[in-house]
Amino acid sequence: MKIKEIRHLSVPMTGNIANAVVNFSEHTISLVAVFTDQLRNGQAIYGLAFDSIGRFSQGGIIHERMIPRLLQTDPESLLNEDGSFDCSRVLRCLMRNEKPGGHGDRAAAAAALELAFWDINAKLRNEPAYQTIARAFGCEPARTGMPVYAAGGYYYPQDGVGRLKDELKHYVDLGYSAFKMKIGGTSLTEDMARIEAALAVAGNGSNLAVDANGRFNLQEATAYAKAISPLNLRWYEEIGDPLDFDLNRRIAEIYDGPVATGENLFSFVDARNLVRYGGMRRNRDIFQMDPGLSYGLTEFARILTMLEENGYGKPFIYPHGGHLINLHIVTALGLGGCEAYPGVFQPFGGYSTECRVADAKIHPGDSAGFGLEAKAELVPHIRKILEGYG
Ligand code: MG
Numbered sequence: 001m002k003i004k005e006i007r008h009l010s011v012p013m014t015g016n017i018a019n020a021v022v023n024f025s026e027h028t029i030s031l032v033a034v035f036t037d038q039l040r041n042g043q044a045i046y047g048l049a050f051d052s053i054g055r056f057s058q059g060g061i062i063h064e065r066m067i068p069r070l071l072q073t074d075p076e077s078l079l080n081e082d083g084s085f086d087c088s089r090v091l092r093c094l095m096r097n098e099k100p101g102g103h104g105d106r107a108a109a110a111a112a113l114e115l116a117f118w119d120i121n122a123k124l125r126n127e128p129a130y131q132t133i134a135r136a137f138g139c140e141p142a143r144t145g146m147p148v149y150a151a152g153g154y155y156y157p158q159d160g161v162g163r164l165k166d167e168l169k170h171y172v173d174l175g176y177s178a179f180k181m182k183i184g185g186t187s188l189t190e191d192m193a194r195i196e197a198a199l200a201v202a203g204n205g206s207n208l209a210v211d212a213n214g215r216f217n218l219q220e221a222t223a224y225a226k227a228i229s230p231l232n233l234r235w236y237e238e239i240g241d242p243l244d245f246d247l248n249r250r251i252a253e254i255y256d257g258p259v260a261t262g263e264n265l266f267s268f269v270d271a272r273n274l275v276r277y278g279g280m281r282r283n284r285d286i287f288q289m290d291p292g293l294s295y296g297l298t299e300f301a302r303i304l305t306m307l308e309e310n311g312y313g314k315p316f317i318y319p320h321g322g323h324l325i326n327l328h329i330v331t332a333l334g335l336g337g338c339e340a341y342p343g344v345f346q347p348f349g350g351y352s353t354e355c356r357v358a359d360a361k362i363h364p365g366d367s368a369g370f371g372l373e374a375k376a377e378l379v380p381h382i383r384k385i386l387e388g389y390g
Contacts, residue, residue, distance in 0.1 A: 001083060002037040002075050004044075006067045006113070009033075009385040010057035011050075014346045018155045020184030020215035028057040029348055030109065031378075033385045034070075034116045038124065044389065045123050048372050048382065049115035051108040052292025052321040053345050054263075058109035066094045066113055084124055085117040088298045095295075107266035107295050114296025115325055119369040129325075129370045133332035137301060145361030146330050147337030149209070149234075150174070151322055152344060153181020153198060160190075161197045168201040174342050175357040178207045178234065184215035188223055195228065204232075211237035214264065218247050225255040235260040235286050243270070249279025260286035263320030266294040271303045275310050282311045286336070290320040291329055304333065323348050325370050327355065327362060338362070347377035 013027045034047040051058060073093050080086045094110045122132040134141040150171035156163050168179055181198050183191045195210065202208040210233055216224065221239045228236065235258040240247035242264035252259050261278070265271050271289055274280060280287070287307060291300035300319075307317065315336045319326045322339035330338045340362065341349030351357075352375040354365030367374045373382055 001079060001085075003034060003070060004037055005035045005389070006070060007033045007035075007385050008057075008059050008062045008067070008112075009381060010059050011347065011381050013053070013348070015344050018185065019182045019211070019213040020155075021213045022054075024054075024345070027054070029053065030057040030059065030062060030112045031381055031385055032062065032112045032116050033389075034113070034120060035389055036120060040123065040126065045120060046386070046389070047116035047118070047120035047123070047369070048385075049112050049119055049325060049370065050292065050348055050372075051112040052290050052325070053323065053341075053348055054321075055105060055108045055293055058105050058112065061106055061109035062113065065098075066109055069093055069096050070113070084121040087114050087117050087121075087296065090114055090117045091295060091298045103265075103267035103270055103294070107299075108293050111292045111294060111296040114298060115292060115370075118297055119372075122369040126368050128364055128366055128368065129328040130332040130364055133297065133329060137333060139333050141332050142334055145356070145358070145363040146327065146335075147178075147360060148176065148322075148340050148357060148362040149178035149180060149337070149360075150176040150342055151180040151211075151339040152341065153179065153194075154344065155182060155185040160186075161194055164194055165197050165201055168198055171342055172201065175360070176340070176342070177360045178202075178209075180209040180211055180234075180237070180339065182213065183210045183224065184212040184220075188220075188227060191224075192227055195231065195233075199231065206232065206234055209234040209237055209260065211260075212239050214238045214241050216240050216247075218250060221247060221251050222254065225251055229255060229257065233257055237261065237286075237288070238263065245274055245277035245279075248274070249277065252279040252281060252285065258284050258286055260288055260318070262288040263290050263293070265289055268299055268302045268306060272306055275307065275312070280312070283313065283316070285316065287312065287317045288320045289317075290326065292321055292325055297329060300329070301333075322350060324351060324355070324364070324372055324375060327351060327364050328370055331364050347375070347381060350375075352376070
């Protein structure tokens with residue numbers, strides 16, 4: 001099998017929403033396509049993927065460093081014995097001559113490309129990616145759907161509390177019964193009013209998580225911990241700076257409910273430092289590393305193994321990024337569940353119509369690969385990146 005061409009398209013995200021730290025109106029995402037010389041039904045097999053949500057598109061790194069490395073490499077050296085791509089070899093190739101450390105934008109760039117090769121592997125077998133991934137890692141894919149919660153509850157420019165309640169009610173209508181909302185973008189008093197309003201829809205605390213997006217210092221984190229403690233919330237997410245493991249540990253020491261973090265840790269080494277120094281409690285706290293931001297599935301699988309070796313179970317792993325790629329990964333590896341962005345982060349957020357949400361669980365569809373082609377909002381961008389090929 002040969003790699004004939006690799007393309008990158010920077011796709012803007014729609015909407016004007018914000019968390020405590022970031023307004024997403026200027027955000028972009030890297031969509032990549034890797035074309036092979038293999039044919040199926042007369043069509044060239046290609047892999048499609050993107051770098052999750054939240055770190056901007058990575059066209060510079062992808063075009064200047066990573067695509068040339070892949071195209072200069074003998075493709076036979078990237079293959080498994082069965083002729084599929086060995087994605088760990090693909091990642092090694094992408095990272096040639098890169099120094100260790102500094103796991104930022106480069107991790108998202110590599111992830112978009114590495115994940116596209118998983119899409120190819122699934123399309124070679126004409127099966128959904130979760131089946132390919134489960135086989136590769138010796139797992140039995142979940143048959144009954146994966147737990148899913150609706151992530152939203154952002155700060156909108158106008159009408160905070162009323163719009164928040166309407167937003168959550170809309171998610172109820174779509175079949176969701178667990179939710180996550182943002183905190184830390186206003187005063188503690190106003191946030192408590194927002195949380196109470198959300199709880200009126202969610203029913204009780206176990207259905208509602210709150211996310212500070214790394215905004216708090218220790219004093220603020222402590223004040224919020226004390227205020228929300230009686231509500232028994234589902235979890236208290238990304239309390240301080242993602243690399244401030246000491247802050248995470250100190251809050252875990254005084255807050256009985258689950259804490260959640262990890263979406264902004266992009267490497268095995270960073271995740272291991274969280275385990276070593278972050279005070280994460282077994283059978284309680286939640287890990288949220290996102291393959292699309294952290295060098296792809298190869299590195300994510302290393303992180304999973306490390307977590308399990310340290311006594312942290314798969315049911316406590318909920319990758320960040322409510323989208324099709326992570327749904328396939330969560331289903332394949334039997335993780336705790338995934339989030340969904342039913343109303344926001346289009347065209348990448350949420351799922352396609354072939355994914356069913358029922359009883360707070362979601363099933364991936366039957367399309368080959370990650371099924372991105374079946375997501376209507378993505379179709380115009382996919383047409384554009386495939387244009388003239390074949
Ligand atoms: Mg978060």
